[in-house]
Amino acid sequence: MEILFALAIGVLSGSGVWLVLRPRTFQVIIGLALLSYAVNLFIFGMGRLTIGRAPILAGADATDVALYADPVPQALVLTAIVIGFATTALLLVVLLAARGLTGTDHVDGREP
């Protein structure tokens, strides 16, 4: 599974980087979204892959850390997902406004 997970991160980030380097604003937005999937998975993966051990305590005395998946990367990624939505929205609106003002959807505000 690890190799699949790593490959998935690779493909997502590669597609994201390719799109981020494109000249049209919509491509950049999609690219950033793909890139953020990759980064979230990457951070999540730092806690290693565990199956069937969600970090929800079974009881007051079941506090062995090995019983659960690492909760710290999960907490980090959870807020990152929501913040990611907010920044995507902001970027989209800025790009739309730029498109309205400059008449083009090129990232530099003018056709090359």
Added chain:
Amino acid sequence: MSLALIVLLPFVGSLCAAFLPSNARNAEAWLAGAVALVCTGLTISLYPDIAEGGVVRLQLPWLAQAGLEFYLRMDGFAWMFTLLVSLMGALVVLYARYYMSPEDPVPRFFSFLLAFMGSMLGIVLSGNLIQLVVFWELTSFSSFMLIAYWYHRVDARQGARMALTVTATGGFCLLAGVIMLGEIAGGYDLDHVLAAGSRVAAHPWYPAMLVLILLGALTKSAQFPFHFWLPHAMAAPTPVSAYLHSATMVKAGVFLLARLWPVLAGTDLWFALVCGAGLASLLLGAAAALFQHDMKGVLAYSTISHLGLVTLLLGMNSRLALVAAVFHMMNHATFKASLFMAAGIVDHETGTRDLKRLGGLALAMPITATVATVAAAAMAGVPLLNGFLSKEMFFAETIFAGGGPVLRYGLPAIATVAGMFSVAYSLRLIHQVFFGPPAQDLPRTPHEPTRGMLLPSMLLVLACLLVGILPMRTIGPLLDIAVTSILGIDTPEYSLAVWHGLTLPLLMSVIAMLGGLGIYLVRWFYGDRAVGRAPVRPPLDGRRAFDILIIVIHRSAERMVRFASSRRLQPQLLMIICVALAVGWIPIAATGWTRGQEALTPIDPVYALLWVVGCSCAIGAAVQAKFHRLAALIMMGGAGLVTCLTFAWFSAPDLALTQVAVEVVTLVLLLLGLRWLPRRLMFDDARRQTLRARARRGRDLLVAIVVGGGLAAISYAVLTRPRVDGLARFFVERALTEGGGRNIVNVILVDFRGFDTFGEITVVSIVALTVYALLRRFRPAPESLTVPRAQREEIAHGGYRSFDPLAPLPSGDMRISAVLVRLLLPMAGLVAIFLLLRGHNAPGGGFVGGLVMATAFITQYMVGGAMWVEWRMRVHPQYWVALGLVSAGGAGMLAWAFGRPFLKSLAYDLHLPLLGDVHLATVLLFDLGVYLVVVGSTMLILVSLAHQSFRSPREPVEPRPAEG
């Protein structure tokens, strides 16, 4: 307590002064004067505590681990300077009250003057070196503001800029030096540093540290080669020149050198650098002063020269020289401030400070003339005045300095020559202004100024006389305390007597007097022809060097920007990505990439299939994003969905829930945006086929593959290594006992790291409001204003019907969906609340709950149309956001009521008759805040984007719903 008041009062006064009306000259002066006098009083009241060599301390710990604290420390030396700064402040305020004209906006003046006083007192009383540098920079800033007080004048602006550039750069060097010193000494507080003793000089960092600290001190005290800013700072109002640029601020440099003298001095490097700078300033300043014709110019150069004398004494590595240096600092402050005030009086009453135009003023203003003459005599070192005493000590030190024959004879000779110049320029100043034929063409008829203006100057001159005649009765004990506090038990024996018998220093004084008279006579007979330029120009003109340096920095910065920067986004992004790649590559190149030893989890074919789909979606989105936006968007959603399933697969239910909810709103968001983007068809794009474009795409593809491959390799390397428990153990063990929840991720978010989450929901709120604000001014591209093609076709075929906001159900195809969606709303709300409430113990929480609720609202908009929905239900997302922030913040502040820190969770277990045991915790209130903020922000973003479709379209059609 008194210590804190001494430093704080001026700042408080500064704030008050800033808000007084601009014509309240008297109120301002009373305020400032009262502050200065109270500070003086407090200082005097502390005298008994430091008289026996004691030290008054006030320590407020802040970041103890980093050696940072607020530490005020007053010993004898600091006490003397505190008295000087506050007393001189009071005199200058009195003087300024009469000096400033009614047209000048005085609040600004007194506000900055008081701010300066506070900063200077802060320098003097700082017991922590870092804190000292902070106050040091504050004096630079207040000096900048005061020099530029008459900012309509070019010379004021230029002078201020130059002073700030030089002294603030010096301050920066000082910070670096002080940090090194603190590291060497093992602590930043003065007690630690002074106790470090000879360890400092023996440390390998010593040379670099010394140079940095000297750069700070010498720039502040206007010492060669950084002296050039001081004459330009004379554009300031004269009270400022008297206070900052002669009596106090320029003394900060030599103050610091004396303060750190016990640990820094004693080496050959110290001797060479400090003596070198002092000697050069002493001679150059004195010589240049002789050729100025602005009264303040003469005084500025003479200040450089006298500070050079102090620096030279400090550099001599002799304890007696240190005594002389401290003594001369005080003496110089008294006579130079009084001379500046006299110059200001002359300027105020005659309208000019030009030595060539002035003359014979003694007839018109006899008191001013007397005061100025006595002060100038003190500056020249005439017996029975304070300047004489310290100058004698200086001469004696040069004789006993020793060293090789060059030093043994050269130093006394140079000292005598400098003394001659000093006599000559003092003589010239007095003679040309107050004696000789009376000037005829003065802008104003000269007369004696008001008593308020004369009084400070007279008091200072009185001090010169008292110290000069009865040194042991007046300054003696104070000097003793000051010097003892620096040198401790090593304080040498010294004598402050006026008459030591017929000694070599006395002979040098006599030679200096006669020589000075001679120089002045020669200068007087031949001089006026040469007026305007000094006969000897120093080869290195500091000011020109400064100007050239500024220009060079400007030009090279421009060149750098042109070379390294681009206004285009793509090269910038490429550069960022390449740098990130390089940074990631370095450790791998250094240690090599190896796979870890952990056994792999067996591959599940379902999971493999999942990612075949996910990867295809990602690549498909990358390929299609240019020409088929909708397809790309759907495929992006596919990749997101697979990511979400991955979270679920690998034991992260909270992540999976949040991701799927965010996926929905992101999709709606981007769909709403599509409408405003231009049409792009594949055959429109002729440039696609050029070789250049192909090469560029090839390069980007390569970069993308390398990044992807690299990230995959790193992930694989990490995933195959054993798990590190790190922070996890802490959270797992304490989640239930201290956080009171079973869902560890949620407990981390709302309890352990609640402050982070609070910051994040604030960011989300700000983003939402920004989006809202941006869209209020949104101007779409002209071609996007028309009704979209799909809608036009639908209208043409009669299929499209406007939404009637009054009808209970929309007509047409959406009728059934509308019914379903309306049934969905209460259920979705219930689910959202359920997710919010269970979040602490099971997957869920405020983030997910909020997103679910927002999605339910959004579907109403999508199916019913914005008009229809808002006709019946106003959501007011701004209120949700505000309420959420208040709720989350309130939950945090509730802890204060119980004496706990912000956001500390509180829990109560209640037993209610019907419901049984109920667990109430403030974290629920906090999570409710998160929920409200997420609902409000999401709604605000999406609804304001959807409302853009109401903008007046070209063809009159009914408002239509948000697309999607």
